[in-house]
Amino acid sequence: MKYVFSDRISALKPSAIREILKVTSGGNVIPFAAGNPAPEVFPADVIENIASKILRQQPVTALQYGVTEGYLPLRERISEDLKARFNIGREFDEIIITAGAQQVVDLAAKVFLNEGDTVICESPSFIGSLNCFRSYNACLKGIPVESDGMDIELLEKALETEKNVKMIYTIPNFQNPSGYTMSLEKRKALYELALKHNVIILEDNPYGELRYTGEDLPSIKSFDDEGIVIYAGSFSKVLSPGLRVGYSVSPAEITAKMTVGKQASDVHSPMICQMIVDRWLAECDTAEHIGFIRSVYSRKLNLMCDCLDSEISGFISYVRPLGGLFIWCELDRNINMLDFCKAAAAENVAVVPGTAFMASESDRTNCFRLNFSTPTDEQIVEGVKILKKVCEKF
Numbered sequence: 001m002k003y004v005f006s007d008r009i010s011a012l013k014p015s016a017i018r019e020i021l022k023v024t025s026g027g028n029v030i031p032f033a034a035g036n037p038a039p040e041v042f043p044a045d046v047i048e049n050i051a052s053k054i055l056r057q058q059p060v061t062a063l064q065y066g067v068t069e070g071y072l073p074l075r076e077r078i079s080e081d082l083k084a085r086f087n088i089g090r091e092f093d094e095i096i097i098t099a100g101a102q103q104v105v106d107l108a109a110k111v112f113l114n115e116g117d118t119v120i121c122e123s124p125s126f127i128g129s130l131n132c133f134r135s136y137n138a139c140l141k142g143i144p145v146e147s148d149g150m151d152i153e154l155l156e157k158a159l160e161t162e163k164n165v166k167m168i169y170t171i172p173n174f175q176n177p178s179g180y181t182m183s184l185e186k187r188k189a190l191y192e193l194a195l196k197h198n199v200i201i202l203e204d205n206p207y208g209e210l211r212y213t214g215e216d217l218p219s220i221k222s223f224d225d226e227g228i229v230i231y232a233g234s235f236s237k238v239l240s241p242g243l244r245v246g247y248s249v250s251p252a253e254i255t256a257k258m259t260v261g262k263q264a265s266d267v268h269s270p271m272i273c274q275m276i277v278d279r280w281l282a283e284c285d286t287a288e289h290i291g292f293i294r295s296v297y298s299r300k301l302n303l304m305c306d307c308l309d310s311e312i313s314g315f316i317s318y319v320r321p322l323g324g325l326f327i328w329c330e331l332d333r334n335i336n337m338l339d340f341c342k343a344a345a346a347e348n349v350a351v352v353p354g355t356a357f358m359a360s361e362s363d364r365t366n367c368f369r370l371n372f373s374t375p376t377d378e379q380i381v382e383g384v385k386i387l388k389k390v391c392e393k394f
């Protein structure tokens with residue numbers, strides 16, 4: 001049979017990261033490509049204990065259908081925590097528990113985007129979100145990201161000139177892939193511009209807790225007295241991405257629409273996973289666990305920066321990230337980034353070409369993304385040495 005797929009899915013290209021990972025799926029590949037948490041930071045024994053307690057004490061709640069909005073104790077706990085620590089959430093806001101931050105992006109897109117509507121985003125940006133917007137046949141308008149966040153002048157111009165702008169998508173903290181963090185001034189300016197132009201902001205913050213240097217900055221959602229921000233949070237980077245637990249905070253009217261959208265896709269997120277996260281928050285020293293993750297990642301970041309500085313500073317430049325999982329390396333000359341990454345893959349080092357993260361094919365870049373959380377210390381040292389050889393070849 002000749003399958004006739006929807007336009008929506010036909011326009012989507014396979015993720016360059018997945019393609020690179022396919023080529024480099026052997027056991028001895030140095031993994032600088034994915035954005036996975038370090039295997040050594042998963043608290044498997046803690047989760048085992050919590051899960052068995054849940055199954056002993058509340059088996060029916062854990063195994064039965066639940067409500068689409070999510071497990072109420074978890075929603076209440078997250079709501080209190082966000083208010084107390086980050087001034088996130090107003091009287092009009094409500095929370096839904098989702099399958100990771102990725103589902104918040106999908107639900108926001110489902111609820112707001114008609115075919116041909118424009119989403120303004122950072123360029124580069126997170127491929128998963130860009131592909132999600134593409135799957136709704138939205139137009140993407142990329143705004144260059146500077147080391148202190150989106151270029152606000154270009155954002156303003158885009159808001160004035162682009163047609164049917166519905167949404168600004170931003171990752172203000174330790175952005176994926178650039179690692180850059182938006183300054184407070186730019187956060188405020190972005191909020192004011194969105195308000196002036198009647199545009200929704202989708203603030204995606206999966207890395208917010210992973211800061212290694214400096215003080216936390218207020219989230220854009222914390223300014224949101226007018227109800228224009230959908231905030232996406234996630235337990236993927238601080239507990240486990242496999243549990244698939246994230247959440248959205250948005251005005252009740254938007255949340256109601258997102259709830260209907262979620263009902264149509266997966267009914268609700270798995271109860272057992274939500275209950276595990278709830279008990280983890282209630283019973284464990286989460287601050288200590290996140291402190292442990294930060295110490296592991298900041299050590300790996302320092303090591304990777306030291307290696308880059310000593311091995312390949314003649315070929316690349318980068319801005320040292322204040323947190324997150326990624327370093328965005330810019331090569332000092334124009335070369336084909338896919339060829340560069342294929343050459344690295346042939347030497348068993350997986351890195352992702354910057355071109356994969358651009359909002360449109362015409363946005364140029366000489367960058368590649370390095371992840372420092374997944375590789376071991378030995379792999380970081382060895383992998384950067386191999387990258388030096390690849391740089392020399394080019």
Ligand SMILES: Cc1ncc(COP(=O)(O)O)c(C=O)c1O
Pocket residue numbers: 035099100101102103126128171176204206233234235236241245246
């Ligand atoms: C910016 C950004 N948003 C969302 C996600 C999806 O994360 P989750 O596992 O919470 O769905 C990721 C994953 O890497 C990400 O980098």
